[in-house]
Amino acid sequence: MRNRKRETRNAQLTIISGTPGTGKTSAARLLGKLIGARVIHLREFVREKKLSSGYDRKTDSELVDLGKLKRALMREIARPGTQHRKPGTGNGPLVIVEGHLACEFALPAGRVFILRCRPGELKKRLSARKYAKAKLEANLLAEMLDYCVQKAGLNYPDAEVCEIETAGKGAAQTAGRLAALAAGKGKCDSPDYQKELKEFLKLR
Numbered sequence: 001m002r003n004r005k006r007e008t009r010n011a012q013l014t015i016i017s018g019t020p021g022t023g024k025t026s027a028a029r030l031l032g033k034l035i036g037a038r039v040i041h042l043r044e045f046v047r048e049k050k051l052s053s054g055y056d057r058k059t060d061s062e063l064v065d066l067g068k069l070k071r072a073l074m075r076e077i078a079r080p081g082t083q084h085r086k087p088g089t090g091n092g093p094l095v096i097v098e099g100h101l102a103c104e105f106a107l108p109a110g111r112v113f114i115l116r117c118r119p120g121e122l123k124k125r126l127s128a129r130k131y132a133k134a135k136l137e138a139n140l141l142a143e144m145l146d147y148c149v150q151k152a153g154l155n156y157p158d159a160e161v162c163e164i165e166t167a168g169k170g171a172a173q174t175a176g177r178l179a180a181l182a183a184g185k186g187k188c189d190s191p192d193y194q195k196e197l198k199e200f201l202k203l204r
Helices: 024-035 042-048 066-078 119-128 133-144 147-155 171-182 194-202
Strands: 010-018 038-041 052-056 061-064 095-098 109-116 160-165
Touching: 010 024, 010 147, 024 038, 024 095, 024 171, 038 042, 038 066, 042 066, 061 066, 066 095, 109 147, 109 171, 119 133, 119 194, 133 147, 133 194, 147 160, 160 171
Parallel strands: 010 095, 010 109, 038 095, 109 160
Antiparallel strands: 052 061
16 A cells, blocks of 8 residues: 655644535634635635635535645645744734645644534535435435544644534634644544434434
8 A cells, every 4th residue: 555645744734624514614614714824725725726626516515636735735834934924913823724625635733623513504515505315315424434533643643633513503613623722722523423324314
């Protein structure tokens, strides 16, 4: 097996990832304002840099070459002026990369936050987005199987991977908690959706 290249850990870079619907985008945007960090939203970044190679109608998602995405992000993060915080805006990471694809490859991050959401609430959130049944169930299953957490553990072996439960919490509350954790205050969560997983599999 080919050895996975490890990226040098950078305390000034933080990743926020997780299943769609867990609240990443809103929380990351608010966190950036709270601590004066630049936020790179992967969905916007892919479109801005024209990194999509098409659209998969079967999965209802854009096709993205992860290697090209990573290389583009590395160039963006290294760009002069990227790691700059406005005076008096607090402590924490200078750059935040947000998106569900961020758990799929390694970046030189010092900390990785995986936002989680109890399946019952996640289903309501995704239904509100008009997700097709197959896409909704695929994302629910990924969440119950801890997909993003496991991927982050493999791709970021030297970083601190921290799970945050967002069910019943608004974006501002989640962002405040992320800011505290980035400053070394508070504890991470340990969500367990095994009960929901067993019920889900019985219904199929």
